[in-house]
Amino acid sequence: MxxxxxxxxxxFDFTSCEGCQIELTNLGEKAFMGLLDHIEIVEFREAMSExxxxxxxxxxxxxxxxREADRKRLEDIRSRSNVVIAFxxxxxxxxxxxxxxxxxxxxxxxxxxxxxxxxxxxxFALPVSAAIKVDYSVLGCPMxxxxxxEIVSSLLHGKEPVIPNHPVCVECKxxxxxxxxxxxxxxxxxxxxxxxxxxxxxxxxxxxxxRGFVDHxxxxxxxxxxxxxxxxxxERAFNKSRIFTANLRSDAVKGAxxxxx
Amino acid sequence: MPAHFIHETDFREFLKSxxxxxxxxxxxxxxxxxxxxxxxDDVTSAEQLRLDYDVSLVPPKAVFFPPVQKLLEFxxxxxxxxxxxxxxxxxxxxxxxxxxxxxLDKLFNDKFPDNNYLANRRATTxxxxxxxxxxxxxxxxxxxxxxxxxxHDGFLTKxxxxxxxxxxxxxxxxLLKHGxxxxxxxxxxxxxxxxxxxxxxxxxxxxxxxxxxxxxxTRASFSNNEMWKELSKDCFSCGSCNIVCPTCYCFDxxxxxxxxxxSGERYRTWDACLTEDFxxxxxxxxxxxxxxxxxxxxxxxxxxxRKLTYLNEKLGGPACIxxxxxxxACVPNIANPVKIINRIMKx
Ligand code: SF4
Ligand code: SF4
Ligand code: SF4
Ligand code: SF4
Ligand code: SF4
Numbered sequence: 001m002x003x004x005x006x007x008x009x010x011x012f013d014f015t016s017c018e019g020c021q022i023e024l025t026n027l028g029e030k031a032f033m034g035l036l037d038h039i040e041i042v043e044f045r046e047a048m049s050e051x052x053x054x055x056x057x058x059x060x061x062x063x064x065x066x067r068e069a070d071r072k073r074l075e076d077i078r079s080r081s082n083v084v085i086a087f088x089x090x091x092x093x094x095x096x097x098x099x100x101x102x103x104x105x106x107x108x109x110x111x112x113x114x115x116x117x118x119x120x121x122x123x124f125a126l127p128v129s130a131a132i133k134v135d136y137s138v139l140g141c142p143m144x145x146x147x148x149x150e151i152v153s154s155l156l157h158g159k160e161p162v163i164p165n166h167p168v169c170v171e172c173k174x175x176x177x178x179x180x181x182x183x184x185x186x187x188x189x190x191x192x193x194x195x196x197x198x199x200x201x202x203x204x205x206x207x208x209x210x211r212g213f214v215d216h217x218x219x220x221x222x223x224x225x226x227x228x229x230x231x232x233x234x235e236r237a238f239n240k241s242r243i244f245t246a247n248l249r250s251d252a253v254k255g256a257x258x259x260x261x
Numbered sequence: 262m263p264a265h266f267i268h269e270t271d272f273r274e275f276l277k278s279x280x281x282x283x284x285x286x287x288x289x290x291x292x293x294x295x296x297x298x299x300x301x302d303d304v305t306s307a308e309q310l311r312l313d314y315d316v317s318l319v320p321p322k323a324v325f326f327p328p329v330q331k332l333l334e335f336x337x338x339x340x341x342x343x344x345x346x347x348x349x350x351x352x353x354x355x356x357x358x359x360x361x362x363x364x365l366d367k368l369f370n371d372k373f374p375d376n377n378y379l380a381n382r383r384a385t386t387x388x389x390x391x392x393x394x395x396x397x398x399x400x401x402x403x404x405x406x407x408x409x410x411x412x413h414d415g416f417l418t419k420x421x422x423x424x425x426x427x428x429x430x431x432x433x434x435x436l437l438k439h440g441x442x443x444x445x446x447x448x449x450x451x452x453x454x455x456x457x458x459x460x461x462x463x464x465x466x467x468x469x470x471x472x473x474x475x476x477x478x479t480r481a482s483f484s485n486n487e488m489w490k491e492l493s494k495d496c497f498s499c500g501s502c503n504i505v506c507p508t509c510y511c512f513d514x515x516x517x518x519x520x521x522x523x524s525g526e527r528y529r530t531w532d533a534c535l536t537e538d539f540x541x542x543x544x545x546x547x548x549x550x551x552x553x554x555x556x557x558x559x560x561x562x563x564x565x566x567r568k569l570t571y572l573n574e575k576l577g578g579p580a581c582i583x584x585x586x587x588x589x590a591c592v593p594n595i596a597n598p599v600k601i602i603n604r605i606m607k608x
Contacts (some may be wrong), residue, residue, distance in 0.1 A: 030520070031520055034519075034520030034521055034522075035520060037521070037522075038522050149520065150517075153517075153518040153520075153522060154518075156518075156522055157518060157522070162515055164538075165536070165537055165538045166498075166499075166500055166533065166536035166537065166538065167497060167498070167499040167500070167536070169497070169499040169500065169501045169504075169592075170499065170500045170501070170504055170531075170533055170536065173318075173319070173500075173501050173504040173505055173590060174319070174328035174329070174504055174530075174531060175328070176291065176300045176317075176318040176319045178291060178293055178294055178298060178318075179590070179592070181592050182589075187592075189499075190497035190499045190592050190593075191497060204293065214498075214537065215537060216498070216537060216557075217497075218495065218496065218497050218498070218557070221494070221495040221496070221497060221593055222497075224495065224593070225495070225592055225593050229592065229593075229594075
């Protein structure tokens with residue numbers, strides 16, 4: 001993408017809370033306007049109504065792939081886009097939506113007598129990459145603003161974005177944050193992918209791994225530490241990391257991994 | 262070495278005058294802790310300074326080599342260096358951390374002087390202080406105890422009734438004008454020596470082998486794959502043991518574009534050899550990459566090698582100075598060098 005012509009950027013949403021798009025509007029006027037000198041947003045439901053036609057340089061997809069019926073729309077976006085970016089935890093890994101994947105009674109619990117309505121029908125919540133090829137992911141729930149800027153800047157300059165593959169502990173320790181485990185608490189920071197700057201432990205709450213796991217999380221040691229040091233029951237220690245990483249765990253449902261080319 | 266003495270009652274005035282003259286960094290309570298965790302930070306009042314601290318969370322090397330350091334700014338008008346040292350006093354460094362400074366001084370001066378480090382180092386007056394509280398996991402009393410601390414400008418030892426202040430440089434001497442210092446008596450000097458010698462016996466953790474024995478055996482254990490696997494079974498490759506280590510000096514350099522997309526900055530940040538991608542290298546223009554320490558056990562072994570043997574010759578002693586920070590920082594309790602040494606020596 002040449003810096004002279006503005007890159008055409010679009011946002012699409014699937015199974016999500018749309019919190020990531022809201023988070024984008026929180027980027028702040030200065031940051032946003034700075035970027036708008038270099039990109040042109042052609043579709044963005046949170047802030048405009050027109051629908052994109054034709055080629056798109058960068059498509060951001062929010063939300064997980066949870067209905068076979070969505071496949072066609074995803075494929076259409078892919079075929080029109082030069083770069084596809086999973087936007088936020090739901091799109092990148094399934095995020096919280098994947099919490100349903102190990103349960104069967106959630107519809108009744110959530111919708112009561114309407115549980116059987118056809119539009120509520122869905123299957124496993126999977127990352128967008130289970131349906132189409134995804135080039136990059138902006139991680140986090142909601143998505144990380146800094147990472148969004150890093151990825152867009154990198155694409156504008158034809159450079160690979162830097163997404164860490166080390167745990168949150170690295171960033172936490174650099175800040176001299178008191179470790180949750182020394183405070184009678186627990187934490188998932190040892191298996192969570194860094195890049196957020198470890199704000200949660202700095203605020204005195206555990207990291208929940210909203211950015212997903214590092215490439216090779218030591219899941220056995222995690223359960224052991226949550227139990228022995230974090231004081232969690234056997235069951236809770238085992239289930240703990242489901243909140244954001246259900247599809248990344250060794251017991252993830254079939255097809256949760258990235259689509260094979 | 263000239264030794265001076267200042268009375269307890271005059272010490273606060275000395276600190277006040279010093280703080281008024283230039284920035285002073287020293288051990289203070291980590292504000293979110295219950296008063297039992299310490300960090301090195303700017304000291305704004307004499308009361309804040311806690312010379313009775315046990316150990317700091319992050320080592321004081323951060324003063325010269327910050328966790329994130331801007332190296333240069335770039336833009337349409339070229340490149341600008343960010344070396345901009347602040348004249349300051351770093352007060353209250355324990356002797357083991359001074360030993361670590363001495364190692365970093367050597368390493369950052371090896372072949373190519375690293376001026377981003379050295380400029381900060383030179384602009385700082387380092388005043389060590391005696392260990393009044395020994396941290397739970399420290400083992401500096403036994404391991405590498407024969408390697409003397411050097412490279413500091415002065416040393417404060419708390420004794421009955423006040424402080425003995427030894428000076429080792431002009432920079433150290435320059436502080437005298439801020440307080441009512443007199444010459445230390447022979448008794449006071451020997452009291453200070455007794456104080457510092459006694460601290461050496463107070464560590465709860467002890468290493469019973471010599472650094473030379475450990476070095477030889479560690480190297481010989483390189484191929485003991487079963488042992489490294491066993492030691493690293495619970496390792497998260499989280500790098501905490503590196504990040505808190507006063508002698509770790511690896512860093513990663515990255516560029517960050519500004520929002521205008523025409524200017525930006527280059528910065529470096531502490532890296533950690535325990536993390537998975539540390540040894541991942543590009544295979545060049547053809548693409549692809551290679552990780553020459555792909556397994557967690559290899560990375561765990563690498564830290565042991567670095568701390569216990571690889572650097573000994575270059576540094577004149579082991580690269581581990583026995584602070585015990587990695588022991589406290591490791592969530593699954595496997596990073597403790599004393600335990601690792603004992604396991605290696607067992608064979
Ligand atoms: S990642 Fe979080 S904020 Fe974003 S859509 Fe999913 S649930 Fe909402
Ligand atoms: S608080 Fe969490 S992220 Fe921080 S060091 Fe401890 S385990 Fe790691
Ligand atoms: S600290 Fe953990 S939960 Fe918090 S933002 Fe980072 S990855 Fe998400
Ligand atoms: S290896 Fe551990 S004990 Fe040794 S200097 Fe580093 S942090 Fe301190
Ligand atoms: S030894 Fe401990 S602190 Fe070091 S990387 Fe492994 S788990 Fe993290």
